[in-house]
Amino acid sequence: MxxxxxxxxxxxxxxxxxxxxxxxxxxxxxxxxxxxxxxxxxxxxxxxxxxxxxxxxxxxxxxxxxxxxxxxxxxxxxxxxxxxxxxxxxxxxxxxxxxxxxxxxxxxxxxxxxxxxxxxxxxxxxxxxxxxxxxxxxxxxxxxxxxxxxxxxxxxxxxxxxxxxxxxxxxxxxxxxxxxxxxxxxxxxxxxxxxxxxxxxxxxxxxxxxxxxxxxxxxxxxxxxxAVGMMLRHQREHYLQSKHDIDAVNRKYHDLKHYIHAIRAEADPTRRADFVDQLEDSIRGYERSMLDTGSTVLDTILTAKQQQCDRSGITLTCVADGTAVNSMDPMDLVTLVGNALDNAIEATGRLEDPEQRLIRVAIYRHDLLTMIKIENYFEGPVTFVDGLPQTTKAQASHHGYGLKNMRETAEKYGGSLTARAEDRWFSLRALIPVKDDAVAGSSAASTP
Incomplete structure (x- = not known):
């Protein structure tokens, strides 16, 4: 040196x-x-x-x-x-x-x-x-x-x-x-x-x-x-497929009701009773497709997720007013509700206790705000980054976009997305301001 x-x-x-x-x-x-x-x-x-x-x-x-x-x-x-x-x-x-x-x-x-x-x-x-x-x-x-x-x-x-x-x-x-x-x-x-x-x-x-x-x-x-683009395309395809399936089920259900009436006209009481029982058993699972929240898009999303919950042994309870989200773009509604339910189903599906496999959905309007609230049990620690839970998947750099996209969707309407985790109960809430024309339309629809 x-x-x-x-x-x-x-x-x-x-x-x-x-x-x-x-x-x-x-x-x-x-x-x-x-x-x-x-x-x-x-x-x-x-x-x-x-x-x-x-x-x-x-x-x-x-x-x-x-x-x-x-x-x-x-x-x-x-x-x-x-x-x-x-x-x-x-x-x-x-x-x-x-x-x-x-x-x-x-x-x-x-x-x-x-x-x-x-x-x-x-x-x-x-x-x-x-x-x-x-x-x-x-x-x-x-x-x-x-x-x-x-x-x-x-x-x-x-x-x-x-x-x-x-x-x-x-x-x-x-x-x-x-x-x-x-x-x-x-x-x-x-x-x-x-x-x-x-x-x-x-x-x-x-x-x-x-x-x-x-x-x-x-x-x-x-x-x-x-990744977000691929996710949105997948959601759109899933939504369209679900809508097609539900429409087909509804048509089948409508036809089956006529078949039941025809069978009841069967003269032989024993054969008639057997046919009726068989048909009623075959359509019992399709009655869930008859949701009528006031929003066909929301009906489609909730019905598809309900069927997914049934297959996974998850209890999904839902109180939803579809008119509260009618002012939202269909794909934005799919992004918010569909993503939230996918995350909730994934979290509760890992629980060993069947009694804890619970998901609650509430969608309603309060004054000039629409509340979308989805809650579920979970296990394990939750780490929050910028107010949102951090993904627990192995490749974190390739996941976690769903929640970010949901928050951006809520903010697109001037709203907000918040998350809380307390006592093994996770709550995701989206507040969306209601447009003036939507309020006027709702008031006009409710006037006798």
């Missing part, structure tokens, strides 16, 4: 850059701590990083790598303490924070040496430090905001973590190569050149990490759009 050839960045300035970079990414994530503990943790993190840099400055040059490892470990600990992130997400944030800290500290020190040389007296260099750090970290926060949406979490797999770590390591080694040796084709030899190379390489590393996350987020959104 080239010793005493170039003025080194003060340890306190380095610690401040590392802490500020961690704060940027902590602010972009959901917080693990409430406000007061968070402020305390951040203050403690700054003290720890200052202490680590002081210790690193006391170590012999041979242990320089140990000092860097301690600083990196302190940054990772601060991120994991404050941000609600998995270990792999924390590693990805660490790589970004480390490169960002190197970039801003390098830029500030390059300007400092240009204007002030090695001097650290007076207030001028502190003003420069404050301006560069404020602009650098605020700009990074603004740029990264689009890559950290509040309503979407980007899972980091092993490949993504390794890629981010590799970029951070290569960026750090290449940016500091000239401080170790000038005997390579990639090293600078003049002081301004060395500073320029370090800042430029750090900037390239930050841009690469920025672009990689943007690409991963775009791919995830494309996969989500594709």
């Amino acid at each position: 080239i010793e005493d050839a170039l003025p080194d960045i003060p340890r306190a300035v380095t610690a401040l850059a590392e802490w500020s970079a961690c704060v940027v990414y902590i602010m972009l994530m959901r917080k693990r701590l409430s406000r007061v503990p968070l402020v305390g943790a951040l203050a403690g993190g700054l003290a720890v990083l200052l202490g680590v840099q002081w210790i690193a400055g006391q170590l012999p040059i041979e242990l320089w790598t140990l000092g860097m490892a301690l600083a990196v470990a302190a940054m990772y600990g601060l991120i994991m303490l404050c941000a609600d992130a998995s270990p792999r997400e924390g590693g990805d944030l660490l790589a970004r924070a480390f490169v960002l800290a190197e970039l801003v500290a390098s830029l500030e020190w390059q300007l400092h040496v240009f204007f002030y040389g090695e001097r650290t007296e007076g207030a001028g260099w502190l003003i420069l430090l404050g301006l560069v750090y404020a602009a650098g970290f605020a700009g990074a926060y603004w740029a990264e905001t689009r890559h950290f949406p509040r309503d979407q979490r980007l899972p980091i797999d092993t490949r993504g973590l390794v890629g981010a770590a590799a970029v951070a390591i290569v960026t750090f080694l290449m940016s500091n190569l000239s401080f170790f040796t000038t005997s390579t084709p990639f090293s600078g030899r003049l002081d301004p050149e060395i500073f320029y190379i370090r800042t430029l390489v750090d900037l390239c590393g930050f841009v690469i990490l920025f672009a990689l996350r943007g690409q991963r987020l775009a791919l995830q959104r494309a996969a989500e759009v594709s």
Whole structure:
């Protein structure tokens, strides 16, 4: 390493850059701590990083790598303490924070040496430090905001973590190569050149990490759009098939009633009674298709789900006013009610106790709001993310779109979707404002 050839960045300035970079990414994530503990943790993190840099400055040059490892470990600990992130997400944030800290500290020190040389007296260099750090970290926060949406979490797999770590390591080694040796084709030899190379390489590393996350987020959104589109097509096909089946059952049921009347005209009482009993047994299961809520779409959905519940040994109780949802687009109604019932059937179908396999549906109008409420028993823990339960399926990145789509559908009508889980009883509620024309139509229909 080239010793005493170039003025080194003060340890306190380095610690401040590392802490500020961690704060940027902590602010972009959901917080693990409430406000007061968070402020305390951040203050403690700054003290720890200052202490680590002081210790690193006391170590012999041979242990320089140990000092860097301690600083990196302190940054990772601060991120994991404050941000609600998995270990792999924390590693990805660490790589970004480390490169960002190197970039801003390098830029500030390059300007400092240009204007002030090695001097650290007076207030001028502190003003420069404050301006560069404020602009650098605020700009990074603004740029990264689009890559950290509040309503979407980007899972980091092993490949993504390794890629981010590799970029951070290569960026750090290449940016500091000239401080170790000038005997390579990639090293600078003049002081301004060395500073320029370090800042430029750090900037390239930050841009690469920025672009990689943007690409991963775009791919995830494309996969989500594709999955939602496929789900909607499946729901539409399922709805149309259910409607066709129910219409066929209703026609058959209508015909069977005439057959029963004809058989009752049979002269032989014994044969007549046998025929009647056989026919009545054969149509007994079809009477559920005669739901009349006031909405043919809702009738179709509830009948199909009722038959699915019957096959799974699930008790479905329903009190529904179809006129309360007549103003909704049929496919939006399928999205809300169909998805909710699918989730409820899946959850209750896993219960071993038949008495707990219960689903309750209530759809009614209250003043200018339509309430769609679906409740069911469940077992196991429920983790909520952004107010919605997180999927428990193995490939979480390919599931969980149904609830998001339901919330978007409710919000499309100016409504809301909320979920609660208490005492093994899960409740999903959608509130939909009723349009004025729907209220007028309902009032006119109820007038004698």
